[in-house]
Amino acid sequence: MILRSLLATGLFCGLIAPALAAGDPILVLGNQPETLDPYNTNTTLTTAVTKSFYEGLFEFDKDLKVQNVLAESYEVSTDGLTYTFKLREGVKFHDGTPFDGNAVKANLERVLNPENRLARYNQFNRIRTIEVVSPVSVRITLKEPFGPFINSLAHASAAMISPAALQKWGKDIAFHPVGTGPFTFVEWKQTDSVKGAKFAGYWQAGLPKVDSITWKPVPENGTRAAMLQTGEADFAFPLPYEQAKALGENKKLKVIAQDSIIGRYLSMNMLQKPFDDPRVRQAINYAINKEALAKVAFSGYATPAKGIVPAGVLYAHPMNAWPYDPAKARQLLKEAGYANGFETTLWSAYTTSTAQKAIQFVQQQLAQVGIKVQTQALEPGQRVEWVQTAPDPKTARVRLYYAGWSSSTGEADWALRPLLSTEAWPPKLNNTAYYSNPEVDALIAKALVTTSDAEKADLYAKAQEQIMKDAPWAPLVVEQNLYATSSRLSGVVVMPDGNIDSRQVAVAP
Template identity: 80%
Template sequence: MKSPLPRGLTIASGLLALVLGTAPALAAKDVVLAIGGQPETLDPYNTNTTLTTAVTKSFYQGLFEFDKDLKVRPVLAESYTVSDDGLVYTFKLREGVKFHDGTDFNAEAVKVSLERVLNPENKLARYNQFNRIDKVEVVSPYVVKITLKDAFGPFINSLAHASAAIISPAALAKYGNKDIAFHPVGTGPFVFEDWKQTDYVKVKKFDGYWKKDFPKVDSITWKPVLENNTRAAMLQTGEADFAFPLPYEQTAALQANDKLDVIIGPSIIERYVSFNTLQKPFDDIRVRQAINYAINKEALAKVAFNGFASPAEGIVPEGVLYAHKMKPWPYDPAKARELLKEAGYPNGFESILWSAYTTTTAQKAIQFLQQQLAQVGIKVQIQALEPGQRTEWVQSWPDPKTAKVRMYYAGWSSSTGEADWALRPLLSTEAWPPKLNNTAYYSNEEVDAYIAKALRSVKDEEKAELYRKAQEQIFKDAPWAPLVTEKNLYATSKRLSGVYVMPDGNIEASEIAVSE
């Protein structure tokens, strides 16, 4: 028997006809996936958001991919060899694969895609993920050789990241570096059909897909739904077959619905607040330490995440290779006030706290942080940034000296599964915006050296030690307030299979299917 809608959802679901009125009509094997935000581009090389790459995986594939446990498995590459010095990788490619435009996937396509991101003039967001490549050479139609500038231990993991997509060279030639973002052409199970930026991305079945018996559905509609309760309502009313993330407080009600499967999955998503260390008062380590002491992480996990999170135990969460576990900052408002007084702020100060997200969970989090900081005299104005604001004001800001970001609530998951991509894009000097996401504008020469040396190392013990030293130094310098590591909560209709949320928050739907 279907459970009644939780209080507050009846009106929300009644409005869904208006919300969905612009979406395409659905048939029996059309699936709606309700997601918590809007993709800002359909170019996987020009985004740093996991949600966007989840959508682009519908039509793009790379040489490798991660399975549900973040283990690497081959896709468009069948095998590879590595030279003894760790500099030259030779890949044997899958034959008989077609792009959606009918052209052949081959070594030249790999070369074109990688050389595009390696060209600094293209100014693609993922440039720093691949800039250790020296050259890409076509050995034969289905063998490609990649030579690195320096040994780079996580190289295969980088190629397994969803951003490392192989794009049709013919499509790139037709649409150009910028407009390919609106006309994606890959080798994946679905062909791009339509993108209404605030409403949906729709993809349809690719009849020429190389993987036998797939895809098993006719189309997928990726539906951005910013409000948590509305996503839950869409599941309850059958207007969506999948929703992520979900409001944690509605877990019991959703579990009571016999038409839904509710999944609580492991996560490597850590939430944190970064401090602009170039600007007063955050250039003072005592202020940054004070904020860490001022926040009750246990209470935050309960208030904003309904208990589906735990205090962050360091800079890199458990489950990421080479993560180093540390004790969370204790909640000690008296210590926070003492440090503020020592730093010259006995009465606190005023500042701004931005959130990278507009979800209701994020709203709860920043409201809680605002209340906590007020108790030690720090008065912050809070604002949840829309995607365009986030890109313009934070990620793309050209001059660190004039950056307006002060305190920034955000989250990150190492989508390559190891510590490099949890540290280098967020906390190395080379990662200051607009290059990557070091929104703290943090810089420590020792940390940079540890990260660089770990990248070149091929010895597990040495890498573990270097990453440990880096994480301990970062924790000591406190450019962040590490907050919580959250759980992944999502649900699917009983008719749906082959869709799951990975530990990094990405969504895998390449083998999606529905029962009749």
């Protein structure tokens, strides 16, 4: 089942697993959160944790449809510049501070202040002014029309933080979350766990259904799976694809595989030889068998990428996948002056077993056409220093780069602009190909300001077709989300973008 987006209202060392308390589920993730400030992260699993404590004006449901949360409704001016929001009354933050228009203003002005250097600044920098009309009404005026604005507000990063807590903690709010969500913050033992307790004053009647929630980062694939088997965890995501069958045979577990909007790709640094030659980039696309990659690295829980933006993202434009044709790849390399191939490096943005399998497969495929690559899976610190914050594009060390992305706002802008526009070169955003095409930039910019769905779809389609032609990437696969829960757990859903909705979490007695 493909989910469509529409705007709408290792080995486990423990021999004996400790018993789980009836109302205290443990949810295991593949990575640890780097912060508990939702405005200062680009990591989806980090915002999955912060959603325990925080809510925004809107949210996405499991089908990536926008739903009202702290905003009950909104109106848009005919020129697409002014949004007026009616806020939910009677909601309080965990510290007792009322949620109102001043809270909205304080949060948005914080992220808009460039001196704060928050990671999500570019998501909101089209806002010109925020005006508190009344305690329950806020008017936001944009610098220019911005079609995905409501989707941006539905993103998990657009959370409402208590203004009193912001004033008290300042930058340390990253360690002291205070929101309106179903759980209050208890403790964060970095590298070990984040725990929240039931918020008795939560505005949604009947929630939360458990006394506490604990998130545990467990980087090793096999250990996450083992914790499910032994009963030490109630939920684990992501799961190693190669263990899906074995886990599915355990009657105490429920294993779920769902289509996602997470695309995996290989970017090529176009500022450096030989990747400045389009024939070399095309050759790399022809050299990789995406069907085989899906089977080898993802155990079949992936499909070849059919274009730049995965299906399920609004305004995705499906295209034919690059065919596997090593003879064509060798011909193009010869035409480009690399008849004997060349040597280069291939980095992975991840250290997971799946990523290791993927880059090893790509290495073998490229070797068959004469391209010899040295592979390295980057640790988080290396990834940030060597790739994401490389200060000078001309001297950036990245060459071939295996990475992935999901448009967590549910539409094509956030699938294209942060990755393939000229303004997105690191360290600003994530255009690790250092791709620059003025035509594509213009199409993306125009799509942002148009209010016509038909025109927007046409602009994004043209942009995606041009990107595919220029080949700054080798689009590889779109993976499935694979996760599992204990039979006693319900109410936890992995979203198409890899985020997690745990508000309805419940455990059977």
